[in-house]
Amino acid sequence: MREELIVSGRMNPHIDPQLEIWEWHIPAYLFLGGLAAGILFFASYFFIKGKSDEYPTAVKLAPIFTPLLIGLGLVFLFLDLKHKLYFWRLYTAFKIESPMSWGAWTLMAIMPLSGIWAALNIKTLFPKWDWKFDVVKDAIKVLEDYKTPIAWAMMILSVILGIYTGILLSAFNARPLWNTSILGPLFLVSGMSTGAAAIIILSKSKAERHTFARIDLLLIAIELFLIIHMFMGFRASSQVQIDASAMFLGGQFTAVFWVLVVGFGLLIPAALEVMEMRNKKVPYMVAPALVLFGGLLFRFIMAYAGQMSRWLY
Amino acid sequence: MRYAMAVDTKKCVGCSDCVVACQTENDVPIGYCRDWIVEVTDGTYPQLELEHRSERCNHCENSPCVRCCPTGASHYSxxxxxxxxxxxxxxxxxxxASCPYDARFTHPKGYVDKCTFCIHRVKKGQEPACVAVCPTKCMYFGDLDDPNSDVSKVIKKRKYKTLIPEAGTQPQLYFLI
Incomplete structure (x- = not known):
């Protein structure tokens, strides 16, 4: 038997008795970032493919909301900072080894691009929109000509944004649950799935909804594979990762993860999407709403459980 | 130059004097600490073994905290x-989040705080506060590149371990066993 105690009474706030340095802000931001990345990816991809008229929600309508999503995410990130007045220090350095630095710069680049994209398409949402000032009108006219390069930049940056939300966590070897390179792709796929779900909710065309339901099905299948693959990796890894995965395989997160995230967030929406594609009468909002809920909960669980997992010595 | 510290687990009695000395010397806010004592009990009665460790930042050679810092605030000095x-x-x-030893905390003023090996004292030729006050003289501090420093001599002579070397951090806090 072995018992290890800190006998000098260490009780550093947010560290002891158990790490909780990141509260709701970070998972909420990871969700918003992934969602925005997903929407922007589909918008730029289908624009480049020349399918703007076929999928107007994906290319024009949904991206209008992304500057708001990213902006809200940035507010959450700012609220999470403890030394707030120095936040600008993020932009006086670029640290190639720090995923957070990558993320900060990616956000700096994708936020204005998504704003430009939203401005170019604002008339889909508000047909009577008027920019009032000639300067803005001229600028919009100029930017219209650069839609394709903007779309390419947005597509690449959206993949970086989506995958970095996972890499951010996977870079911490101190937290065994996060320390798996599957997490980057898993968060990317999950973010794209929530993006597709948002497009389905906003879309008024049945054909567009069906296309995105099919895309979402594929993404859900990949997600399920990656989740199982992740736990297989943990089970075959070192003791600390076996312990970390045990929280999900019999431990305190088992029910909430497998029932709510995997069941309600992946399997049930997948089943509903299959039913809808076979023209069974299913309210089409249910599946994408569940996907969004599952994506949000997945990030919360990973953020909290990850901080609980640790090395033993 | 490579500063390091060695703690003799055979001599440490877990009195927490190092913890108080650090709090006083470095004006650590109430309720926080940069160093702490871990007491490990191994075995079942009557075959028991006890180990005391005075722990702090390991000043790792491959520090995850320096690697993940987005602004370069965490750095090697x-x-x-x-x-x-x-x-x-x-x-x-x-x-x-990146520190496997949980050696850091957020200072009430907002920035992250941790053990500095009392660099302000070391520069004046003094020992870190924790080392200086230890009543059992169980701590050794110095330059590993200097074969005549206290720490070099003691880790040459004694068996030692480091904490979670498998985390790849290359910790510079040596526990003599």
Whole structure:
């Protein structure tokens, strides 16, 4: 038997008795970032493919909301900072080894691009929109000509944004649950799935909804594979990762993860999407709403459980 | 130059004097600490073994906290000491999450704080506060590159371990066993 105690009474706030340095802000931001990345990816991809008229929600309508999503995410990130007045220090350095630095710069680049994209398409949402000032009108006219390069930049940056939300966590070897390179792709796929779900909710065309339901099905299948693959990796890894995965395989997160995230967030929406594609009468909002809920909960669980997992010595 | 510390677990009695000395010397806010004592009990009665360890930042040679810091606030200083530049730190918490030893915390003023190996004392030729006050003289501090420093001599002579070397951090806190 072995018992290890800190006998000098260490009780550093947010560290002891158990790490909780990141509260709701970070998972909420990871969700918003992934969602925005997903929407922007589909918008730029289908624009480049020349399918703007076929999928107007994906290319024009949904991206209008992304500057708001990213902006809200940035507010959450700012609220999470403890030394707030120095936040600008993020932009006086670029640290190639720090995923957070990558993320900060990616956000700096994708936020204005998504704003430009939203401005170019604002008339889909508000047909009577008027920019009032000639300067803005001229600028919009100029930017219209650069839609394709903007779309390419947005597509690449959206993949970086989506995958970095996972890499951010996977870079911490101190937290065994996060320390798996599957997490980057898993968060990317999950973010794209929530993006597709948002497009389905906003879309008024049945054909567009069906296309995105099919895309979402594929993404859900990949997600399920990656989740199982992740736990297989943990089970075959070192003791600390076996312990970390045990929280999900019999431990305190088992029910909430497998029932709510995997069941309600992946399997049930997948089943509903299959039913809808076979023209069974299913309210089409249910599946994408569940996907969004599952994506949000997945990030919360990973953020909290990850901080609980640790090395033993 | 490579500063390091050795703690003799055979001599440490877990009195927590090092903890108080650090809090006083470095004006650590009430309720926080940069060093702490771990007491390990192994075995079942009557075959028991006890180990005391005075722990702090390991000033790792491959520090995850320096790696993940987005602003460069966490950095290597003279002799490989890991320090935080207060007015570069944004308080994002990445370094805190990255430390397998949980050696860092957020100072009530917002920046991240941790053991500095009392660099302000070391520069004046003094020992770190914890080492200086230890009543059983169980701690050794010095330059590993200097074969005649206290720490070099003692880890040459004695068996030692480091904490979670498998985390790849290359810790510079040696526990004599």
């Amino acid at each position: 003279d002799g490989g000491i890991v320090l935080v530049t207060k007015n570069k730190c944004i308080g994002c918490g990445a370094c805190i």
